[in-house]
Amino acid sequence: xxxxxxxxxxxxxxxxxxxxxxxxxxxxxxxxxxxxxxxxxxxxxxxxxxxxxxxxxxxxxxxxxxxxxxxxxxxxxxxxxxxxxxxxxxxxxxxxxxxxxxxxxxxxxxxxxxxxxxxxxxxxxxxxxxxxxxxxxxxxxxxxxxxxxxxxxxxxxxxxxxxxxxxxxxxxxxxxxxxxxxxx
Numbered sequence: 001x002x003x004x005x006x007x008x009x010x011x012x013x014x015x016x017x018x019x020x021x022x023x024x025x026x027x028x029x030x031x032x033x034x035x036x037x038x039x040x041x042x043x044x045x046x047x048x049x050x051x052x053x054x055x056x057x058x059x060x061x062x063x064x065x066x067x068x069x070x071x072x073x074x075x076x077x078x079x080x081x082x083x084x085x086x087x088x089x090x091x092x093x094x095x096x097x098x099x100x101x102x103x104x105x106x107x108x109x110x111x112x113x114x115x116x117x118x119x120x121x122x123x124x125x126x127x128x129x130x131x132x133x134x135x136x137x138x139x140x141x142x143x144x145x146x147x148x149x150x151x152x153x154x155x156x157x158x159x160x161x162x163x164x165x166x167x168x169x170x171x172x173x174x175x176x177x178x179x180x181x182x183x184x
Contacts, residue, residue, distance in 0.1 A: 001082050001083070001084055001099065001102075002082070002083040002084075002086075002099050002102050002108055002172065003080055003081065003082055003083070004048035004049065004050065004080075004081050004083065004172070005048060005049045005050070005051065005052050005054070005055040005078050005079065005080055005081065006028050006029070006045045006047065006048050006049075006055070006078070006079050006081050007028065007029035007047070007049075007055050007058065007059060007062075007076055007077070007078060007079075008026050008027070008028060008029070008076065008077040008078070008079050009026070009027050009028065009029050009039065009041045009074055009075070009076060010023060010024065010025075010026055010027075010074070010075040010077075011023070011024045011027070011039075011041070011072055011073070011074055012024075012072070012073045012074075012075075013070050013071070013072055014070065014071050014073070015070060015071075016069075016070065016071060025043075027041035027042060027043055028041060028042060028043070028044065028045045028046065028047070028079075029041055029047055029062070029076075030042050030046050030047055031047065032061075032062065032063075037063065037066075038066075039062065039063060039066070039072075039074065045081055046161075048081065050105040052078050052080070055078045056078055059076045059078070062074065062076060081174070082174065083099065083172040083173060083174060084098065084099055084173075084174060084175070085097060085098055085099060085172070085173045085174070085175060085176050085177070086098075086099055086108060086110045086155055086163055086170035086171065086172055086173070087170060087171050087173050087176065087177045087178075088112075088165075088167055088168060088169070088170050089168065089169045089170070089171055090167075090168055091181075091184075092179075092181035092184050093179060093180055093181055093184075094177055094178060094179040095112060095115070095178060096112070096113040096115050096142075096144055096176035096177055096178050097110040097111060097112050097113060097170060097176075098110065098111055098113050098146055098176065100152050101152075103154070105157070106156055106157040107154060107155070107156050107157070108154070108155050108163060109152050109153070109154055109155075110152070110153060110154075110155050110163075110165065110170065111146075111147070111148075111150050111151070111152045111153070112147075112150050113144050113145060113146055113147060113150075113176055114144070114145040114146075114147045115142045115143070115144050115145075115176070115178040116142065116143045116145075117140070117141075117142060117143075117180075118140075118141035118142060118143060120141065121139065121140060121141045123136065123137065123182050124136045125182070129183055133183055134182035134183055137179075137180075137181065137182045137183065140178075140179060140180065142178040144176040144178070153165050153166060153167070155170050
């Protein structure tokens with residue numbers, strides 16, 4: 001298990017006269033725009049910190065409110081994200097890898113997992129594309145199994161924010177994920 005820390009954001013938007021307000025669902029801090037100081041947040045975790053202290057220190061630099069046509073008030077928190085997988089992103093296909101050992105905040109050891117297509121899911125192919133077009137590939141279901149016989153490899157964090165191994169780029173995840181692009 002690999003633990004990183006994310007900043008949570010709850011944004012309350014109100015009219016300038018205070019007659020109406022809306023509190024958005026919890027989101028995760030993504031970035032602060034250098035152009036206009038606008039706070040970007042999303043429903044998925046994209047920006048993480050190595051320690052809770054580092055995330056809390058970063059919160060001190062974030063705005064607590066923003067005035068414009070509407071007023072925004074921000075509430076921040078820190079959430080621990082426990083990653084157990086580093087799925088390999090190979091162009092349009094994705095292959096599941098499990099995190100075997102954390103060497104340092106910038107180096108992990110990973111191992112590919114067995115993934116078997118669920119027998120209840122069948123691709124629906126229609127005419128089109130090169131030879132056919134799969135209309136339901138977004139609903140793929142896979143069964144995952146750890147396989148200790150596979151080789152453990154190292155993946156290192158790069159400046160682009162992703163872990164890279166000799167096999168390519170890996171995306172940290174809480175679950176294994178496999179995707180086969182039938183349309184490519």
